[in-house]
Amino acid sequence: MLNERELKIAIKLLEAKLPMKIKDLSQDFAVSTRTIKYDLEHVKEWFQHQQIDVYSQPNKGLWVTCNDISRDEALQQLLGDERWRQSPDQNVRLQRILVTLLLSNDYIIANTLAENLQVSRNTILNDMNCVSEYIAPWMIQLERTKRKGYKLIGEELTLRLFLEHLIYTNLTNYEIYQIMTRITADEEEHEQQFLMDATLLSMFKIAERHLKNLYTSATAKLFHQSDLILLLIRITISVVRLDKGQTMKGYRLVNKKLYTDDTSLFILSWMENVLTELELPLLQNEFLYLSGDIAKGTRGIDLTVVTNQLVQYVSAKEGIEYGKDPKLFNSLFAHLSLRLNKGVFNVSEINPFADEIKTNYPELFQNITEACRVYLGLPSIINHDAFISLIALHFLSSFENTFSTKRKVRGLYVCATGGGVARLIKNRVEKDIHDIEIVAYCSIMEVEELCQREKVDLIISVFPIQSQIPVIVVEAIPTKRDVETIREHVKALSQESYSYQYNLPYENQCLLIEDNEQINLEIILKGFEIFHEIITVFPQDIQEERKQALQLHIFLMVHRSYFDKQYDDFLYTNQPISEKHRRDLQTLKDILTRLHVPVQQSELMALLQYLK
Template identity: 25%
Template structure:
């Protein structure tokens, strides 16, 4: 069996294109040249039986020689299998997560030499990994401390430690109701199953309404609580912090569950731990019925929250012109969702959103609207809302927008047909059967009777004969027997599409294959181009960076769509930039940037623009096709063909 240092030496020699000196190997592995020479001597005795050997070349160093490639390959496969059997990570990213889990679970100081040996990496590589580990821990307000002759250990508030455990020990991006997928073994599976069974039974018996995600999170936190209590780590909060919890019905339910879990798992929960579990109920309960009367709604949703929701919806309408201010259903839905959310956030409890990336990509306009909740709730309620919560709010905004679209998108038209009632009715029923939720044919008429027909409530006219005189509504000329081209004309109008599909794209605002190294440099470059061309004022850039600080606008598939907090220009347009190499944009690689300038009082433009963008950013092939374009005219032709 190879030692960790031997594995490192072998990896270095396999990667080297020429001989490597003992001094170079010693520097890379952080040992003395003498140790390297001793390890190579021992390593050679193993390799000689495995199809290879290490040759020492005077004056140049060591070189790996493979005599029998088949035997050597089998040897490497055996080494890899032995490594995988211990569930050791292979990539730097996986290694960082492995280290975080190890530190969280072991609950004592770990020596760096021991960890490096376990991972088959050098101590210097481990030190680099720990830089990333510290970044992760900082996000949970935790600290990695070192103690001479002891190693490193995580310290911090117990609740924050548990939040970190919940994030890195379980697959929080999936809804796993039966708790069968632990990323690391926090408890035996039989204990996990007992916890899940007890919670399900008690929740049903007490008629508590919970979503599957909330139920899953509660099971996770119970499992973590059992592990931490067994290790004598307890939630430590002042009694006054929990004063309002002990009188709640949720505390009684939590106590009942805890009693059964204590008996089943032989663990004892202090009173503060029961209150901690009760907060999970307060933060996840939902109302079984949506059609509440005013008194029921106001008894569930506190007055400060109701006022904050009103201000939030008003701000959405003011900045994005979505016309949601009179949507009573949205107001009720947000209240019922946000009241338990506030109960959680007041105690610093998080709930991950497994749909976040998909929401940001598929509903960018609704997500933009939801981002405004962060500043309203911070100012009104002194509550910090993270991206996961913004994603849930965006879903409610999306529902309201779809509800509004269903009410507004039915177009009213008149059919003008010169060939008689039969063909007119054929045309009418063909259209209404094809577009049942988009089109309402108000009437059919002959051309000579058109003057007698009121067009006040009509969106457009479909006619089978040319109409040359000017009318107050658009005219669509089609054949009596509708063909493909006729249907395309009608569909373009129903979707508010024009023949020119690139209304939002300006040739002078396309910048291809730029060598911009960072997100900040890219935004600054594009803003400077817009200011120099007279499209925007200098305040535009500050607003774009403010929006980025609230929530990054990278959407995956190499795309970022930065934009200002509020409209700055009269018209809506894009500024496009492709990059020579992808850049890191808050955790996502980006090579295609579309800087939006949102037009004032142009809501229809905004919705249409986002429809176009979603068609592109959802399709990685289309994005790569645009990134590869060398010239502006090629880019315009390509994007026009996509929409």
């Protein structure tokens, strides 16, 4: 049986496209290389039983070789049976304890929990000391009574939302894939074990079977995959709680005539099939719980006002004027609108960076949590780590793009001619290493001049050149090892010179949601404002036939500036310009600065071409 770290190493080896080095694994798991080597002995034995070969080569690393079918079967084994044969760590034990308590109306003694988890009573007693802290953000209390045991106290909706959060956020990608494959295709049923006791699991299977019977191609247009998974979990929780006599405040039956939209009709039909089989009533509040409308607190909220209040609250707490960044309001408003337009339906979500954000930005995380409690008024519903951390991503992005005073390491790329594949190199290095900016590329003859002019911190060169500035010699197209060497130097320079801060994951850009209509409106208005200002300041310098082209150019320029897609500004040129053009450039720069549209020198040079 593999331990937790060995299991993760085996999964990494199966999923890796390139060989993995022991040094990299030791860094990933924060243990010594000796420990990793010991773990690998067990991992290799496990792969041997699966008839999969593990290869290793000095200076290259380790990798496995097998066909796709064997790889999928091994992953299924690791993420299924092998994962649940492990002795659970404290975090997993806490979650299983909480699931057991959430499903019970009565007190549960420590001995019963110890037997369920196959650990000692003392271990359970130590775990229970951590439960109160674990559930505190959810406004749930742990009640301890001598000779009776433990019980969770809270509102029914709060208890259900916490239970669905525990189940939903612990699903692996493989488990989600299995569920969706069973629903959408004629797949055999595999044993399921994801953080559910026997009662939950049996009800889940019934709900899944009825969903499969109702599922058509039209269903995929009504619900996203994550919505269906969440609905499955909610209907499972609903029937289990109903079976124990716990309803959502009342026994009023649903009036199906009130609902005519396709989404509501599908949910009602599905619920009716499940509840009929289990001989349970179809109650109004149970339908509202499934669809998310039970949290009516969001219905009367003006999200325009609330978004402003959130920004102002966090600004006051952080001492940063986030209100000056219009992009923050647009993205945050769109985010909240999408998440709250159906009550809590879209709130239960997964953010892979939640733990990193909460750990590295605890004050910001806490301030956003407080702001949501005050202005959204749904503390137990919206206080998911994932929900708060996604909001935090908007503020962090705003800080990085608008308010950050941290300067990136300025790199110079030296190649044979100063051209060629330099653009490709810039994109690759800056994408992989977020704290460096390739400010210029040049030939070996121009190094000294550019180092002084561009205030270069690091030289990346295909030649072994001499310089007082740190030099990294790389291949013509940097290899993976070259990129890692650059990363280490950049990290060292950042820590020494720039008060280095934790950077957001590169993928966070795809998590931020923009309101396209608002963005387009902002770009159009800003473009017109700039165009009007320029033709006013330069009435005699712009020919009539060029005005239309200038207006189009300005609109595209604002668009490039907004999405950070401006012209390359690191091409070195010593072409002289006249004194008049120098003054015109400064005037254009002043106009754009005053109107809060940051542009590069190359954009200014392009605008200059429209003037006489």
